[in-house]
Amino acid sequence: MDNIMASTVPTWVPEGAQRYLAHTEAGRSIRDLARSAGCHASTVLRQIRRIEMRRDDPLVDAALQSLAETHFADQSRRQEEDDEPKPSxxxxxxxxxxxxxxxxxxxxxxxxxxxxxxxxxxxxxxxxxxxxxxxxxxxxxxxxxxxxxxxxxxxxxxxxxxxxxxxxxxxGRTALGQLIADAENRARARAEYGMAEAPAAFQHRDATRPSSAPRARRIRYTAAESPLVALARRRDRDGKPFLDESLVRAGERLREDFELAQLGPQVTQNWDRFLTGGGRVGFEGDAPVARGSSEARDRVARALSDLGSGLSDVALRCCCYLEGLELAEKRMGWSARSGKIVLRIALQRLKRHYEMQAESDRRIG
Structure with a gap:
């Protein structure tokens, strides 16, 4: 792909879609695109036809239309305004x-x-x-x-x-595996070069480990699913599910509010106040937030505050951040296989919190 097209559309746009937009919106001929890409014109033609056939999909059609309006409308004027590139x-x-x-x-x-x-x-x-x-x-x-x-x-x-x-x-499943690997590599690089996201409260564990010791595998459950779903499939000594459906729903409800809380203008909300400290209900922000996301933040804050220290930590990590139990145990300094017990206790208390909230709402109504 030539430099003009590379600077026009985002890098995540597939190559076929880039050539389709260049042909339909910028008016470049198929032979010109093939010459720039160093491939045969029939290859570009097949890519363009495939993208055209996929426009029956409403999301694909909306994506192409948005890219055309954003990156190809009045392209010459925008290129004159963007003389200085912004690499970051x-x-x-x-x-x-x-x-x-x-x-x-x-x-x-x-x-x-x-x-x-x-x-x-x-x-x-x-x-x-x-x-x-x-x-x-x-x-x-x-x-x-x-x-x-x-x-x-x-x-x-x-x-x-x-x-x-x-x-x-x-x-998509193949891409998910690559995204997980990339995310773990970035996290490992930050940890190795002194930029670990873990608070200082549990940094002392790494100091006692020999530098030559191999790094253990951090996630044992399927990385593509929630830790709660993985635990719900396990059985206790009586043959019953380790987490019943009501406990999974309580964790999913916390996760849902956590997701909604990220939709306001402050999309980089910092919840670290609840890690290893129990958290407090108060919230301070510098920018105005939407009502829905603000209410969701308040619900998350009340739930984590009710759980208290330790329980709020494991609930936030496993339910909201989707961290594996092994990683949570290491970061909190717990013994192996103790995290699932603490997580179940946290979910039981979280379920009771939501039941009390529902009862309080009924009394008010």
């Missing part, structure tokens, strides 16, 4: 897209999970079929992210309609 901006946007894609694809890998998109809505939701208990909303997704996932063929819809339901594709 594309990198930041790419990292943000990878982070959101990782979050959404992980949820879509859960059994019975679909991405529901309604017409003329700014947000989409990931819903997981919980069997007799009904459907559980596990994530809220900006439609721009959903459009990008569809354009990259990471999600697909068999029957588009007023409410379209998308499922993860084999290509």
């Amino acid at each position: 901006e594309p990198a930041a946007k790419d990292e943000e897209f990878d982070r959101e894609a990782l979050r959404v694809l992980r949820r879509l890998c859960e059994t019975g999970a679909v991405l529901a998109v309604a017409e003329d809505m700014d947000k989409a939701v990931v819903v997981r079929d919980s069997g007799a208990a009904g459907a559980t909303r596990t994530a809220v997704v900006d439609c721009k992210i959903a459009q990008a996932l569809a354009l990259k063929d990471w999600i697909s819809c068999d029957n588009p309609g007023r409410i379209s339901r998308y499922r993860i594709t084999p290509t």
Whole structure:
């Protein structure tokens, strides 16, 4: 792809979509695109035809239309205004897209999970079929992210309609594995060079480990699903599920509020106040926030404050950050296999918190 096209569209846009936009919006001929790419014209033609056929998908069509309006409308004027490149901006946007894609694809890998998109809505939701208990909303997704996932063929819809339901594709599962590996490599690099995200309260554990000791594998459960879903499949000594459906729903409810809390203008909300300190209900922000996201933040803060120190930590890490139990145990300095017991206690108290909240709301009403 030549430099003009590379500077026009984001780097996450697939190569075929880039050539399709260059042909339909910028007016470049197929032979010209093939000459720039160093391939045969029939290769470019097949890519363009494939993208055109995929425009029946509402998310793909919306993604292409948005890219055309944003990056190809009055292109000559924009190139004159953007004489000085901003190298840090594309990198930041790419990292943000990878982070959101990782979050959404992980949820879509859960059994019975679909991405529901309604017409003329700014947000989409990931819903997981919980069997007799009904459907559980596990994530809220900006439609721009959903459009990008569809354009990259990471999600697909068999029957588009007023409410379209998308499922993860084999290509999406492969991409999820690569995104998980990239995220772990970045986290490992930060830890090795003194930029670990863990608070100082449990940094002393790494100091006692010999520098030559090999790093243990951090995640044992399937990395594409929630730790709660993995624990719910395990059985205790009596043969009953280690986590019953009510405890999983309590954890998913905390996760749902946590997701909603990230949708306001302060999308980089810092919840570290609740880690190893018990947290406090108060919240301070510098920018105004939307009412819905503010209420969700308050619900998360009340729930974590009610759990108290230790329990709020493991709930936030496993339910909201989707950290594995082994990683949570290491960061908190717990013995091996003790995290699942503490997590179950936290979910039991979280379930009681939501039941008390519901009872209080009924009395007020």
